[in-house]
Amino acid sequence: QAINLTLQFAPTEGRNYSATLNIEDNLNSDFTNVITLEGIGYDATIYPGFNYDMIGDFPPAGWRKFAGNITMGNPTPSTSANWYHGKFGNNPDLPENNSAAFRLVAIANYQWLMTPPIDLGESAQDYQLKFDLAFTADNGTGPATIGNGQKFGVVVSLDGGLTWSKNNVLQWWNSSTPVSNIGETVIIDLNGYSGRMMMAFYAESTVVVPSGRL
Numbered sequence: 001q002a003i004n005l006t007l008q009f010a011p012t013e014g015r016n017y018s019a020t021l022n023i024e025d026n027l028n029s030d031f032t033n034v035i036t037l038e039g040i041g042y043d044a045t046i047y048p049g050f051n052y053d054m055i056g057d058f059p060p061a062g063w064r065k066f067a068g069n070i071t072m073g074n075p076t077p078s079t080s081a082n083w084y085h086g087k088f089g090n091n092p093d094l095p096e097n098n099s100a101a102f103r104l105v106a107i108a109n110y111q112w113l114m115t116p117p118i119d120l121g122e123s124a125q126d127y128q129l130k131f132d133l134a135f136t137a138d139n140g141t142g143p144a145t146i147g148n149g150q151k152f153g154v155v156v157s158l159d160g161g162l163t164w165s166k167n168n169v170l171q172w173w174n175s176s177t178p179v180s181n182i183g184e185t186v187i188i189d190l191n192g193y194s195g196r197m198m199m200a201f202y203a204e205s206t207v208v209v210p211s212g213r214l
Helices: none
Strands: 016-025 031-040 064-067 083-086 099-114 128-133 150-157 169-173 184-189 196-213
Antiparallel strands (some): 016 031, 150 196
């Protein structure tokens, strides 16, 4: 009889790790099967001055997808394709994928795209988060409006990703905040933040009818 086990490896620093898994077999006589586990932890922390062009592997190294309603506590890891590698502004004429993209559709769809941990240093500096944002029609490059029951936001975790809260959303976009279909540059002031943190792009849809694509 085959038994599948899923083990979570959560390193806390960049080094080699080893462990053993003991499985007790009592079918005939008590016997302990010892399975050796090995892994390598690496420090994914990034520092101010980083830049991602979203060309190449997606998500980029150290970025992760999660799922869960922002009002219901911490999200859980996800392998869904809701956040996908697309062309900015839904523009088919671009030579390659260069954007994190999301299709706002479906009931109870709560998806996160998280950065690696970010070390801002011990004292607050005049840092900024800067990125390009577009919102287009679902099937083209024309303008669209984020629908009722749908929203997009940027949220931070102030303890390096251990906990997330709706109280730490830096900015929301919803039905009352139009987004250009040809793209606009968003700059969010991080003045006052310090230490180890993480950021996430959060998209939510609670209605079936799609309103467009980020």
